[in-house]
Amino acid sequence: MNLVKQNKLRNAGINTKLAHLGSNPEEFHGFINPPVVHASTVLFPDYETMKSRDQKYTYGTRGTPTTDALASAIDHLEGSAGTILVPSGLAAVTIPMLAFAKAGDHCLIVDSIYGPSRQFADRMLTRLGVEIEYFDPLIGESYANLLRKNTSMVLLEAPGSNTFEMLDVGAMAEASHQVGAVVMLDNTWATPLFFKPLDFGVDISIHALTKYPGGHSDLVLGSVSANERCWKQLENTQLDLGICAQGDDCFAVLRGMRTMAVRLTHHEKSALQIAQWLCDHKHVHRVLHPALKQNPGYEIWKRDFSGSSGLFSFVLKDANETQVGSFLNTLKLFGLGYSWGGFESLALAVNTSDRTIAKAPEGGRLIRLQIGLEDTKDLIDDLESAFGAI
Numbered sequence: 001m002n003l004v005k006q007n008k009l010r011n012a013g014i015n016t017k018l019a020h021l022g023s024n025p026e027e028f029h030g031f032i033n034p035p036v037v038h039a040s041t042v043l044f045p046d047y048e049t050m051k052s053r054d055q056k057y058t059y060g061t062r063g064t065p066t067t068d069a070l071a072s073a074i075d076h077l078e079g080s081a082g083t084i085l086v087p088s089g090l091a092a093v094t095i096p097m098l099a100f101a102k103a104g105d106h107c108l109i110v111d112s113i114y115g116p117s118r119q120f121a122d123r124m125l126t127r128l129g130v131e132i133e134y135f136d137p138l139i140g141e142s143y144a145n146l147l148r149k150n151t152s153m154v155l156l157e158a159p160g161s162n163t164f165e166m167l168d169v170g171a172m173a174e175a176s177h178q179v180g181a182v183v184m185l186d187n188t189w190a191t192p193l194f195f196k197p198l199d200f201g202v203d204i205s206i207h208a209l210t211k212y213p214g215g216h217s218d219l220v221l222g223s224v225s226a227n228e229r230c231w232k233q234l235e236n237t238q239l240d241l242g243i244c245a246q247g248d249d250c251f252a253v254l255r256g257m258r259t260m261a262v263r264l265t266h267h268e269k270s271a272l273q274i275a276q277w278l279c280d281h282k283h284v285h286r287v288l289h290p291a292l293k294q295n296p297g298y299e300i301w302k303r304d305f306s307g308s309s310g311l312f313s314f315v316l317k318d319a320n321e322t323q324v325g326s327f328l329n330t331l332k333l334f335g336l337g338y339s340w341g342g343f344e345s346l347a348l349a350v351n352t353s354d355r356t357i358a359k360a361p362e363g364g365r366l367i368r369l370q371i372g373l374e375d376t377k378d379l380i381d382d383l384e385s386a387f388g389a390i
């Protein structure tokens, strides 16, 4: 992108940025979108260039114009020194952890972490000799007492998966740096539009691009963005492991990102409207959404985040297993399925049996909703029929 345009974008609004980031038409004969490069081999013009590897692209696993377009757009949004693209959101958690783990280390992980991230830590990091310790997302200032001389990694997620607890990310990052730990945060829920972890001292920001950036439930992809301190080691780890992203997926995510802010505005508004409606419902014990005033994390959310997305949970009052089944089976517009961030609404019954501390609240069963792009009135009708069935 030429410098004048780059400078213009620096101070532009988010929709303007998303319309232009990672776009370089002058390099591609004026075509607006980057070409999807399918590649293993890249040819060198002569022996000398091949020997020195002194050309921008050298091999399919080491980046293409398509992966560069997406990575540079994410760097701009996250304010990072570099971004790697990996084949799934889960890989975006496991690869940075492998990059910084070594035997004898101590690693702190928030107990409300995405379930498969926990499984990776318990099964693989433990086998590699890393001691894993989970902590209460509501720990507050006593967090600092958990840090040890050998605490080398901290894995955060805010709000927490399924239970949506907020964390004081800035304070935790600062305390963690006192012992030299690398601080990573899974930023999938907020996207870089609503929270910028590196501005709060986090070293590594993680995304399941599968969710809002992709936005259409048709791909899996992940990104890991690092500050200067961590970039080289992260990039080397990706190259050492031979992990890379495919051009088709990167292209689809870049296309999804053009409309991400427009979609998120709708997801946010509808989710808040439905969450408010649920708060007053006789079958609902509690709504877990960080942007609701009565939520314990509200103050932190308001201070640090600039918006909320379309995923939250609620406690179905006094429900037994049969009633949970009736509720979910009666939903017609809400599909039953994993993942989220697409255009269609989804529901599932949350299982927190893997947690040691951040269990689901008492008083009923926890149901998670992803509010899609449908009209709110129709979604409320659908939920009302499902409540009627229990």
Ligand SMILES: *Cc1c(COP(=O)(O)O)cnc(C)c1O
Pocket (backbone or CB within 6 Å): 088, 089, 090, 091, 093, 114, 157, 161, 186, 188, 189, 208, 209, 210, 211, 220, 221, 222, 339
């Ligand atoms: C979905 C999700 C992931 C994993 O993403 P996949 O692309 O499905 O592997 C990681 N972290 C969070 C918070 C998620 O919601």
